[in-house]
Amino acid sequence: MDNYILYLCLAAATICLPGPAVMLTLNNSVRKNKKQVFSGILGIATAILCISAVSATSLGVILTQSAFAFSLIKFSGAIYLLYLGIKMWRTNILSETKSNSNCESIYRCFCEGFLVSISNPKAIVFFMSVFPQFIDTSKNYTTQLTIMAITFSCLVILIHSAYSFIAHKAKAKLSTAKNKVRLNKFSGGVFIGFAVGLASANK
Numbered sequence: 001m002d003n004y005i006l007y008l009c010l011a012a013a014t015i016c017l018p019g020p021a022v023m024l025t026l027n028n029s030v031r032k033n034k035k036q037v038f039s040g041i042l043g044i045a046t047a048i049l050c051i052s053a054v055s056a057t058s059l060g061v062i063l064t065q066s067a068f069a070f071s072l073i074k075f076s077g078a079i080y081l082l083y084l085g086i087k088m089w090r091t092n093i094l095s096e097t098k099s100n101s102n103c104e105s106i107y108r109c110f111c112e113g114f115l116v117s118i119s120n121p122k123a124i125v126f127f128m129s130v131f132p133q134f135i136d137t138s139k140n141y142t143t144q145l146t147i148m149a150i151t152f153s154c155l156v157i158l159i160h161s162a163y164s165f166i167a168h169k170a171k172a173k174l175s176t177a178k179n180k181v182r183l184n185k186f187s188g189g190v191f192i193g194f195a196v197g198l199a200s201a202n203k
């Protein structure tokens with residue numbers, strides 16, 4: 001594979017950019033325990049692997065060429081982000097505390113992370129436009145694609161874990177009920193903004 005280091009830098013920079021997945025990790029890091037946070041991160045990374053696989057197949061071509069397919073995924077993603085935003089905005093601190101004390105399903109956190117990433121059609125367009133730039137046509141295509149996909153997913157885990165560590169350090173300052181309400185309102189507003197942005201985005 002050509003210019004692997006350059007690909008590594010590009011992938012890391014892309015993952016670091018604030019987006020729904022990063023916002024979800026930050027919010028989870030303040031509101032939930034470490035197992036739940038890491039489960040959400042694994043959900044995001046797993047979705048990236050799935051998107052990479054789709055991007056490498058004819059299905060990826062269909063999604064980028066078909067306005068209907070692209071719009072279907074786009075609006076589904078926007079609706080889900082809107083749902084998460086409203087859910088965070090309306091979260092009751094007392095019920096949230098009770099939920100956390102009852103060990104909120106790790107599986108649910110995984111699914112949230114997975115759905116946030118998998119429902120973004122822009123990711124498919126990104127991979128389909130970036131991957132070919134780093135493919136050495138004289139070598140095995142599948143092997144190179146697998147390396148790039150796994151690399152990207154591993155970087156997702158590392159970078160989101162770093163974000164989580166930073167957010168966890170600020171957790172003490174946000175532990176009061178008043179600050180938790182503010183965090184939920186802010187996070188909810190951001191997700192609603194992401195939903196509007198995704199719904200109005202073009203290819």
